[in-house]
Structure formats: structure tokens, C-alpha cells
Amino acid sequence: MNEEQQLKLQAFLDGELPEREAREILAWTQRDGAAAALLAELKNTRQALVKSEPHLSVPESRDFFWSKIEREIQRLEPETARTPDASLFAGLRRWFFPAVALGALVIAGLIAYLNTPKTVVDGVADADTTTVETTLASADATTYRDAGEGTTLVWFSDDTTAIN
Amino acid sequence: MKFLTMTRLVCAALFFLLFAVVTAHAGDGTMKLEAQLVVGSNDPQTKGKPVSPQIERKLKRLPLKWGSYFVVSSQQFSLAQDESKALVLGGSDLVVKYIGRERVELTLVNRGKISQSLHQDQTLVTNVKDENSFIVLRQVN
Numbered sequence: 001m002n003e004e005q006q007l008k009l010q011a012f013l014d015g016e017l018p019e020r021e022a023r024e025i026l027a028w029t030q031r032d033g034a035a036a037a038l039l040a041e042l043k044n045t046r047q048a049l050v051k052s053e054p055h056l057s058v059p060e061s062r063d064f065f066w067s068k069i070e071r072e073i074q075r076l077e078p079e080t081a082r083t084p085d086a087s088l089f090a091g092l093r094r095w096f097f098p099a100v101a102l103g104a105l106v107i108a109g110l111i112a113y114l115n116t117p118k119t120v121v122d123g124v125a126d127a128d129t130t131t132v133e134t135t136l137a138s139a140d141a142t143t144y145r146d147a148g149e150g151t152t153l154v155w156f157s158d159d160t161t162a163i164n
Numbered sequence: 165m166k167f168l169t170m171t172r173l174v175c176a177a178l179f180f181l182l183f184a185v186v187t188a189h190a191g192d193g194t195m196k197l198e199a200q201l202v203v204g205s206n207d208p209q210t211k212g213k214p215v216s217p218q219i220e221r222k223l224k225r226l227p228l229k230w231g232s233y234f235v236v237s238s239q240q241f242s243l244a245q246d247e248s249k250a251l252v253l254g255g256s257d258l259v260v261k262y263i264g265r266e267r268v269e270l271t272l273v274n275r276g277k278i279s280q281s282l283h284q285d286q287t288l289v290t291n292v293k294d295e296n297s298f299i300v301l302r303q304v305n
Contacts, residue, residue: 099228101173108180127229134276141276151222154278 002036013042113164130154181297184192195262199280200238200300201253201292204230219300230296238305243268253299256292259274260301268303 011017012025029035058065130152132141140157170203185251200224208292215223223233241249243262251258257273270278270288280288 036242097174101176104174108183115281128281131279132276133278135274139276146222146225149222149225151226152280152282152286153226153228153289154288154290156272156275156291 001032001038005035006038009039010042013046014037169241181194192221194242194284195266195268196242196261196304197249197260197268198238198240198302199251199253199258201236202297203236203294203298203300204228204233206231208232210234210304215300219287219302222256223289223300226289230275236297255293255296256294256299258299263304268301271300 007027008017008021009029012022015022017025029039060068130143130145132143132154134141134156142155142157144153144155145151146153173212190274191305193247200215200219202219203210203212204223206229208231214220214235220233221262224231237253239251239253240301242305243249243260246265248259248261251260256275259271259273261269261271263269263279265281266283267279267281270280270290272292273276274291278290282288282301282303283287285301286302288302289298291298
């Protein structure tokens with residue numbers, strides 16, 4: 001028996017052959033003892049494989065099984081994440097108070113800015129400086145500053161002879 | 165805890181608001197000034213009232229050639245911010261203006277203009293037309 005004949009027997013056992021060819025194979029196995037023995041062996045092997053397959057089953061339905069997992073995940077999540085605090089006071093606390101604080105800060109900043117004199121904006125270093133302007137182009141002025149006593153002397157040029 | 169933080173934030177904002185308002189009003193105050201016409205002399209017997217010891221000490225530290233100083237006339241006045249006061253001292257026309265933040269502007273007509281901070285301990289001295297005479301300008305309480 002060649003390999004092709006063995007495959008024909010396997011195909012016959014699996015019901016894959018046309019009816020006419022299947023009748024020929026059946027007649028052949030009745031005539032040939034080796035073919036009949038091989039067919040019997042293949043049948044036994046097939047039955048053994050079917051019986052030995054593990055048959056595992058879940059006691060619950062598939063949907064119920066996954067639903068149970070989902071419920072367990074939700075139970076383990078933090079309480080605050082699942083139940084948002086929707087009270088009026090909570091809303092005030094979250095939005096109103098920060099808005100009031102921010103508004104007050106903006107108003108305070110605006111008031112402080114608008115009421116700052118230009119001399120202050122120009123710089124603190126200029127606050128104590130003395131500026132002198134003479135009316136006549138030919139005139140001159142001399143400034144002497146006594147920092148210890150906080151005295152500033154401005155002497156106009158037409159009287160410079162009075163200074164030591 | 166979150167509530168306390170928000171309350172503190174609101175209180176801080178209100179504090180800054182109050183501070184800004186108070187600061188703004190502080191800048192609008194008035195300034196009380198004294199302008200003295202002082203004459204310098206090397207003769208201790210010169211007529212007039214001697215200047216106060218405080219003014220005398222200040223004047224004697226300046227590079228002036230006189231040994232004694234006497235008050236010829238004196239005026240005290242208050243100025244609001246941006247308010248001016250016209251004076252005639254020693255034959256000179258003066259205009260004193262408070263420009264805010266304890267800073268004054270002294271204009272000597274036909275001579276010049278001086279801008280100077282005048283805090284409580286500061287004094288501005290400048291000469292006028294009359295010989296040996298000058299103006300002492302300071303803030304008074």
C-alpha cells in the first residue's frame with residue numbers, strides 16, 4: 001500500500017471523498033485485509049483523540065463573568081472619584097472664592113498703579129536728587145549738598161561772590 | 165483644609181486692596197512748609213532775631229562767609245499736592261509748589277527753578293537778590 005492509498009483511506013474516514021470514490025474505497029477495504037486493518041486503526045486513533053480532549057467549562061455565563069470583574073474594579077475605586085460633590089457650597093468654594101480673590105488682587109494692583117506718582121515710577125534713585133533750571137541763558141547755579149545735615153544750597157551765579 | 169486656604173487667599177487680597185487704598189490716600193496729603201528770609205552777617209549785633217540753633221548749625225556747615233544769621237521774615241503755609249504759593253521775600257518773587265511725595269518746586273521769578281525733596285530733616289537754601297540774604301525752606305510739623 002502506497003502513501004497515496006493511505007491518504008485515500010484517511011480522506012474516506014473524514015468523509016471528504018465523492019460518493020463513487022467512497023464506494024470504491026469501501027469495496028477495496030473489504031477485499032484487502034491490510035487496507036481494512038489500516039482503516040480500523042485510523043478509526044481507533046480518531047476516537048481516542050476525541051475522548052482525551054480536555055473539556056473545561058466556566059460555571060457562569062461569559063457575560064456574567066466579565067460583569068463580575070467590572071463590578072469589583074468599580075468597588076475598589078476611590079469613593080470621591082465616583083461620587084462628585086455637587087452641593088452649592090462646594091461650587092462656591094471651588095469657583096467663587098478664587099474668583100473674588102483674583103478680582104480683588106487685580107483691583108488692588110490697578111489702584112496702586114494708577115495712584116503711583118510719576119516721580120516714583122521714574123525711580124527711587126531720583127527721589128532725593130536736586131534739579132536746577134536757570135531762567136537766563138547766561139546765568140549759572142551752583143549746588144552744594146550737605147548730606148550729614150540734609151541741607152542743599154543752590155546759589156545763583158549773580159551772587160557767587162558771596163560764597164567762600 | 166482647602167477651605168482655609170481659600171479664606172486666607174481672600175483675606176490677603178483684601179489686605180492688599182486696603183493697603184493700596186491707604187497708600188493712595190497717603191500720597192494725596194498736604195505738606196506744611198516754612199520759608200524764612202535770612203540775612204547773613206559777621207556782626208553779632210545785627211538787628212533781627214537769630215535763627216534757631218538747628219538752622220544755624222545747618223547754615224554754618226555750608227560754604228558761606230558769614231558767622232551769624234538772622235531771620236528777617238518768615239512765613240508758614242500748607243500746600244496740597246500740585247498746589248502753589250506765591251511769596252515775596254527780600255525783594256524777590258517766589259513760587260513754592262508741592263509736587264507730591266514730599267518733593268517741592270521752588271521758582272525764583274526771573275532767576276531759576278529748583279526741584280528738591282524736602283523730608284522732615286531736609287532744608288533747601290538759596291540766595292535772593294538782596295545782598296547777604298537768602299531763603300531757607302523746610303518742612304515743619
